[in-house]
Amino acid sequence: MKRFIFKITLFVSVFFIVEKGVYYFLHIAPDKEYDKRLENILKGNMNKELVVLGSSKGATDILAGQLEKETGLISYNLSYQGSNVVFHEFLLKTLLKYNEVPKKVILVIDIPYEFIEEKTLKFRIDRLYPLSKYNYINKELINQKEKNILSWFLCSARVNQSNFKFKNIKPPHFNPLDEYGSGPYIIEKHSKDLDYSLKKETYNIKDELPYKIKAFKSIQKLCGENSIELTFVIPPNFFDLNRRFVKRFRKLLTDENKLFVYDTVNPIYRDEKYFNDYSHLFINGAKVLTSEISDFIINSDNK
Amino acid sequence: MxxxxxxxxxxxxxxxxxxxxxxxxxxxxxxxxxxxxxxxxxxxxxxxxxxxxxxxxxxxxxxxxxxxxxxxxxxxxxxxxxxxxxxxxxxxxxxxxxxxxxxxxxxxxxxxxxxxxxxxxxxxxxxxxxxxxxxxxxxxxxxxxxxxxxxxxxxxxxxxxxxxxxxxxxxxxxxxxxxxxxxxRAFHYSNAVDGCRQILWGLFKKVVIADQCAIYANLIFNNSSDYSGSTLVMGAIFFTFQIYGDFSGYSDIAIGVSRLFGFNLKQNFAFPYFSRDIAEFWRRWHISLSTWFRDYLYIPLGGSRGEIWIKIRNIFIIFIVSGFWHGANWTFIVWGFLNALYFLPLLLTKKNRYNIEIVAANTLLPSLKECIAMLMTFSIIVFAWIFFRAESIIHAISYIRNIFSSALFEAPVIRPTYLIAFLFIFMSIEWFGRKDKYALELLLLKRKRILKWGVYITLIISICVFSGEEQEFIYFQF
Known part of the structure; x- marks a missing residue:
């Protein structure tokens, strides 16, 4: 028995030392990424006056650089493709923890999927994995049940298979991130023809997911507590505005927050030349929408 | 727990x-x-x-x-x-x-x-x-x-x-x-070390092989109408390795833990995917259940004695009951029925005890004939697992129908390189350790300690890397 205990102890000790070698992969993983926005948040390099949060609609349709020029506020886009409102809440919390409080936050709404089940919108765990060397991120991965508490003690339990990359990740060809964090579609070319749809979409409150509503309310609360001016933006789709959703959405807003809805009578939002697909604008459309948002912000400030 | x-x-x-x-x-x-x-x-x-x-x-x-x-x-x-x-x-x-x-x-x-x-x-x-x-x-x-x-x-x-x-x-x-x-019970150092080794190998099978295969098998089975034939074949293969890694991994851990307490449990899996016919597969897969049904159902029913139709009846009964034991769903019954169908030609030609020893028992590599036999057996097993995994008979049929579409010969959309590499390494280790009770039993025994420990540490690191949320074992639901 003594021999067994001794050997096990020795083996565990050797393992504990050897497995620390895995830290190398944890360490180099952030450098392989081309999108360094989240790491910059963690490093406290995201001290902006206006921040845009959202999913791909926020990333492609709103140009933070243009917002900065038009409003005079130092702006940055922190929208992530395929992210949901829970991820936006996480980003906001992280931003507030490590950076100066922004004056304004724009939250871009995924109409009508903001609060209901939608496979393409999720908590972007994959954006957290390359940064798991940071304790804050590891804690979040444990909260998300992607990692267990062993990851506090073992590098191998903290690392993920996606960390074993040897090549740098290249930016996407069609919508690379610009220096303001936006990723508009720069090549104005359709993969297929689009037909504007007038059909009225339904919206059922019963389909709403409580955890998404909770995250949404938490964003409003966080902004309220930190005196941040929160503006919700409903960008255009290449189909009619779902007014049922808008009506429902208004009920979830607290009084101090503002809602901007794109100019529904502007004919460019019915012109396929401005749309990459049914849900995302090309850069020419993004410029128009961003300009509308800038006007809205300036007008709101002047009131 | x-x-x-x-x-x-x-x-x-x-x-x-x-x-x-x-x-x-x-x-x-x-x-x-x-x-x-x-x-x-x-x-x-x-x-x-x-x-x-x-x-x-x-x-x-x-x-x-x-x-x-x-x-x-x-x-x-x-x-x-x-x-x-x-x-x-x-x-x-x-x-x-x-x-x-x-x-x-x-x-x-x-x-x-x-x-x-x-x-x-x-x-x-x-x-x-x-x-x-x-x-x-x-x-x-x-x-x-x-x-x-x-x-x-x-x-x-x-x-x-x-x-x-x-x-x-x-x-x-x-x-x-x-x-x-x-x-x-007396504590034996060699038994305890061997138990630990078997636990480690079982955990590797579960966490690295089964749980990773599960990600892709679930994705493909749950959205089977969205994928082409070749991707659906990949889905069925992933499930084939998932269920093996999951269940045989559990058995390895169970046997290993028992050895730590001085108990010897019987071998439950004996490298079933190297079987050359379905009868051999059933002598190597979930041995404790197969022998239970053999001793308490098949033999009391008459076994392989008597008229030919009695033999056929007994084979169908044992396989269908075995399928039904797995769960209250027609998919399991069809899975059992399918295995009985596979078994029937061997029974009728009296070749059901043809392959008793492990394949290539005295050689390093199998012969071409053995390779073909293993591949064919593996293919029909994969096919039967589709029924086992499907939500319903209709789901299984539509899954199979979609496999045999024009896109069967296109490259699969889902082909995770890391997992395919892991499966290749895993099956290679299983192959070299196929003559033992579990793959790692004797494979490293006479090697230098630095190599042995290197392998063990690599296995533990792999387990840690892939361990996230605890995944239940498939057989818990049975």
């Missing part, structure tokens, strides 16, 4: 220490400790169902003793049937009640009568199929006078609830496991 959980990682060393250091010289204390540990292990999932195990154990313990004192054949038979009725009754209620009610209602509606279905919201107690068969084997063996009934209730309760194999087997026979509770 799951073997791949942190709870178990804390639980096991505590029980180990108490077992060997505190109650070292007292066999009864050791057995009592094992009962308590087993009940804690089971109760961690749902303590309410502990009463079911205890009740089932007491019934078979009492009936066993009564059988010893009873000489009249009729009364002995009644006692046996009492045990069978109670055990199968519990199993039937918890596992099959809703299935029978639903099918009963559907059958009536087919003939135009409408009746109200009274299904219940029943929770299936984990491991009920396993411990029910284990206790039944005791009573049947006592009835057949193959086994002396025990008066030692502590040993008997420990035998039924022995935590390493309580919830997902191997289904141990009383003739093998129960006597081990009577004798003092």
């Amino acid at each position: 799951l073997f791949n959980s942190l709870d178990f990682a804390v639980f096991l060393p505590i029980v180990f220490a108490l077992y060997w250091f505190v109650s070292l010289r007292y066999l009864k204390f050791q057995n009592l400790l094992l009962i308590i540990a087993s009940y804690v292990f089971y109760g961690w999932w749902d303590y309410r169902f502990l009463s079911l195990i205890i009740f089932s154990s007491l019934v078979d313990y009492t009936i066993g003793l009564k059988l010893k004192n009873e000489e009249k054949a009729l009364k002995r038979k009644l006692l046996l049937w009492a045990s069978i009725s109670i055990n199968i009754g519990f199993l039937g209620f918890f596992k099959y009640y809703n299935f029978f009610v639903d099918n009963f209602v559907e059958a009536f509606s087919f003939f135009g009568s409408k009746i109200q279905a009274n299904t219940l919201n029943i929770i299936l107690p984990v491991g009920i199929s396993f411990y029910t068969f284990q206790t039944l084997s005791y009573t049947i063996d006592v009835y057949k006078q193959k086994l002396e009934p025990t008066k030692d209730i502590i040993s008997f309760l420990a035998f039924v609830s022995f935590f390493p194999q309580l919830v997902a087997g191997p289904i141990e026979r009383a003739t093998n496991l129960l006597p081990q509770f009577y004798k003092a």
Whole structure:
């Protein structure tokens, strides 16, 4: 028995030392990424006056650089493709923890999927994995049940298979991130023809997911507590505005927050030349929408 | 409690220490400790169902003793049937009640009568199929006078609830496991080290192979209408490795843990995917269940004796019942039926005991003929697993129909390189260790320590990298 205990102890000790070698992969993983926005948040390099949060609609349709020029506020886009409102809440919390409080936050709404089940919108765990060397991120991965508490003690339990990359990740060809964090579609070319749809979409409150509503309310609360001016933006789709959703959405807003809805009578939002697909604008459309948002912000400030 | 959980990682060393250091010289204390540990292990999932195990154990313990004192054949038979009725009754209620009610209602509606279905919201107690068969084997063996009934209730309760194999087997026979509770256990260094090695290999199979395959198998099966034929084939192959890694991994951990406590459980998997025909596959897959059905169902039915149609009938019965044992769904029944169909040609041509030894027993690599035989057997097994994994018969049929579409020969959309590499390494290790009880048993034994430890550390690191949320074992639901 003594021999067994001794050997096990020795083996565990050797393992504990050897497995620390895995830290190398944890360490180099952030450098392989081309999108360094989240790491910059963690490093406290995201001290902006206006921040845009959202999913791909926020990333492609709103140009933070243009917002900065038009409003005079130092702006940055922190929208992530395929992210949901829970991820936006996480980003906001992280931003507030490590950076100066922004004056304004724009939250871009995924109409009508903001609060209901939608496979393409999720908590972007994959954006957290390359940064798991940071304790804050590891804690979040444990909260998300992607990692267990062993990851506090073992590098191998903290690392993920996606960390074993040897090549740098290249930016996407069609919508690379610009220096303001936006990723508009720069090549104005359709993969297929689009037909504007007038059909009225339904919206059922019963389909709403409580955890998404909770995250949404938490964003409003966080902004309220930190005196941040929160503006919700409903960008255009290449189909009619779902007014049922808008009506429902208004009920979830607290009084101090503002809602901007794109100019529904502007004919460019019915012109396929401005749309990459049914849900995302090309850069020419993004410029128009961003300009509308800038006007809205300036007008709101002047009131 | 799951073997791949942190709870178990804390639980096991505590029980180990108490077992060997505190109650070292007292066999009864050791057995009592094992009962308590087993009940804690089971109760961690749902303590309410502990009463079911205890009740089932007491019934078979009492009936066993009564059988010893009873000489009249009729009364002995009644006692046996009492045990069978109670055990199968519990199993039937918890596992099959809703299935029978639903099918009963559907059958009536087919003939135009409408009746109200009274299904219940029943929770299936984990491991009920396993411990029910284990206790039944005791009573049947006592009835057949193959086994002396025990008066030692502590040993008997420990035998039924022995935590390493309580919830997902191997289904141990009383003739093998129960006597081990009577004798003092001595700690053997080599056994303990071998047990640890087998636990490690089991965890690797579960966490790295099965759980990673599960990600892609689930993705493809749950969205099967979205994928082309070649991707669906990949989905079926991923599930094939998932179920093997999951279940044989559990068995390896169970056997390894038992060895730490001085017990020897029987081998449950013997490299089934290297089988050259389906009969060999069934001698190598879930051995404890296959032999249970062979000894307590197939042979009493007449086995392979008698007229040809009796043999055919028996084969279909054993495979269909085996399929139904896995779950209350027609998919399992069809899976069993399909395996019976595969088996039939071998039975009729008397080639069902053709391949007894492991493939390429005396050579490093298989011959071309063996390769083709293995590939064909593997292919039909993969095909049958589609029914096992599908949600319903309709789902399975549509899955198969979509496989044989024009896109069968296109490159699969889902082809995770890292996982394919892991599967290749895994199957290579399995191949080189195929002559042993588990792949790592002797493979590294005579190698230098630095190499052995290097392999062990690599395996643990792989387990840690892929361990996230604890994934249940597939066979827990059975």
